[in-house]
Amino acid sequence: MFRATLPTLAAVLFFITGAFILNLQLWYSAKNESLASANRAMQSMDEILQEARAATNTAIAIAAKGCSVDNQYQLGTEAALQPHLRTILIMTNGKVWCSSLPGNRLLLNNLAALPDRELTLVPAKGNIQNRPSLVYRTPSAHGIILVTVSDSHLRDALGTSKKYLHLRLVIGQQVLGYRGDVQELKADTKNDAFVNGQSHAYRILYNLPPFFSLERIFRQGAGLLLFLLLLSSIAAWILGKYVNKTTTPADALDSAIKRGEIIPYYQPVMDGRDNSIRGVEVLARWKHPGTGFISPASFIPLAEKSGLIIPLTLSLMRQVVTHMNAISTKLPEGFHVGINFSAAHINAATFVEDCLKYQAGFMNKHLTLVLEVTEREPLHVDEQLIHNLNTLHASGFAIALDDFGTGYSGLSYLHDLNIDYIKIDQSFVARVNEDKDSTKLLDCVLELARKLSLTIVAEGVETKTQLDYLNRNNISLLQGYYFYKPVKFVELIKILLSKPKEKIERYIET
């Protein structure tokens, strides 16, 4: 499981780390761009205030000379020539003494309310044309000089092409943004930063960009993001190849069991007397996605060695229950369902419980569930094993001794175990041919089985000669390619349904 998800996890981690670094980089540049924009706004403000300073100097000179028509004209010319200024006023004793506007008019509503400081932001309602303005105030020996700057020039200075960035001009406790009127300054939030005016008492306030912004990543880093995605996919692919290479056969089998790649095939067990089907033996197949079907001869020994035989058999048992339940009403009473068990499973503490659970799963309670126990491996017949098998026998299971004649363990335990069938190993049947002497070995094995009063199943019947020999010897239960090879469940259904009519009536209840 971990091996399967490791490349994906690594790729996701790689992508997230890359996206994080990209975001960090974009955040830094957005921060720097915001600061640069604030500095540019400050420079523009300083230029505007330099104009106000120059106009103030002209006004001071005029104040010393008097507010003649010529001098007032000069004041008006100065206001007109300085691109950002609106009006220039000279005040004495709280009244307008001389103005750049004809007739000494003024555009401010309440001069007396102006505070005693160099810069003041006047809200819209303080101006005759109902638009905010900035007043630059300088006391001089001949009166107070007031220079006003229109809001449109201030807003131009605060303008920026960046959607997320909002620059504001702060003077004292008042603030003017790119849009709207002069406002009371609210407490700075931690998302705000500012630059101070270099030569005058104002600040340019700006908001810091958010640390993480999907919109920013997609807008500015879409190409890099795609490249990262490509790199991550390549990394996952390479890692996947490497991980699969380093996967042990046992790991691969473990994953296969979990993915449901170990499936049951069914080989019919025949009645040689009338060619009818008496049951099936379940044989494991590995449906490998890469290499196709793998024979149990190559993975059952591995499963036994690695301890995977128990989960493997349990998985098969579950599938067999599902399959047999799907055709449960079609199976005749006593239909055999044989399944192979390895010694490692039989000796396990959970064996009896596993088998009882398996038995309980069948809807058709009249099946003969056969437990095939191989004689090929030493069985370690001890009291526990005898107890387990006899308990299951008493619970209705039939016990078959598989591969009879090949065992090393001797036959003494046959007395202690309730064996129902013995399955003569196919190697004995395979020797039988036209040659008279070819049956000698099988004769001995059959003789032994008969003496032990055991019901015999012959495996590996491939030829008519072998069938005739077995028929002559009254061996009625037969299995082999002569009849059927092991088949998939769907094939088994077809076989069961395609039997001649009289056989169907006998074995498939309708």
Ligand code: C2E
């Ligand atoms: P087995 O239990 O003796 O099963 C019979 C084997 O003989 C099967 O091989 C079957 O395909 C093959 N066979 C049947 N008829 C003929 C025939 O006419 N000629 C020849 N040459 N072979 C025939 P398969 O399916 O390859 O299984 C091999 C062995 O793997 C089985 O021998 C059994 O010992 C083991 N096995 C298979 N499935 C399982 C399982 O689910 N659990 C355990 N523990 N062992 C299994």
Ligand code: CA
């Ligand atoms: Ca078997």
Ligand code: CA
């Ligand atoms: Ca066998």
